[in-house]
Amino acid sequence: MSDEITPSAAVRTTSDAYRPPRDHLWFARSRHYIVFVLRELTSVFVAWSIVFLLMLVGAVLGGGLQEFAALAARPWMIAINVLTLAATVFHAVTFLNLAPKATVVRLDDWRVPAWMIQGGNHTAWLLISALIAYFVLRSP
Incomplete structure (x- = not known):
């Protein structure tokens, strides 16, 4: 019955702290x-x-290439893969554009x-893509 503060009253809960709106x-x-x-x-x-x-x-390894080709030829799968191609190109371009910020190349005192x-980076990407396209798209 004294004026002592109980430990639970002295501790502030985290809900009392100010939290700005997200x-x-x-x-x-x-x-x-x-x-x-x-x-x-x-x-x-x-x-x-x-x-x-x-x-x-x-x-290819399991012998189910015909089933895979049928799945890949469906319109919704073509739409997903076209969207994936666009997103992957965007990802690659923006990633390659960030390279100078992450990599500092110096030759003697010249940056x-x-x-x-x-x-x-973009030239190497285009040349490698052209080389792969040549081997994939050439006639047997």
Whole structure:
């Protein structure tokens, strides 16, 4: 019956602390934020392209290529794969554009400009893609 404070009354709960309201559309404030979020979301499509490729390899090795071709020819599967191609290209371009920020190349005291690193990355990507397309699309 004294004026002592009980331990439970002296401890503030976390619900008493101020919490600012959350902005669920924080990324919509800036173009850079939107591109960042879109690039992160395209990772789902990159994952789908890997799954689709593994399905193709499994069909080739397992002898079910006809069933896979029938599945791949369905309109909804074509739409998903076209969307995946667009998302994967966006992912690759934005990723390669970030390379100069992550990689600093110096030759003696001279720093290689960002446009040269980007240009080299994009050129290598196009050349490798052209080489793969040549071998895949050539007639037997």
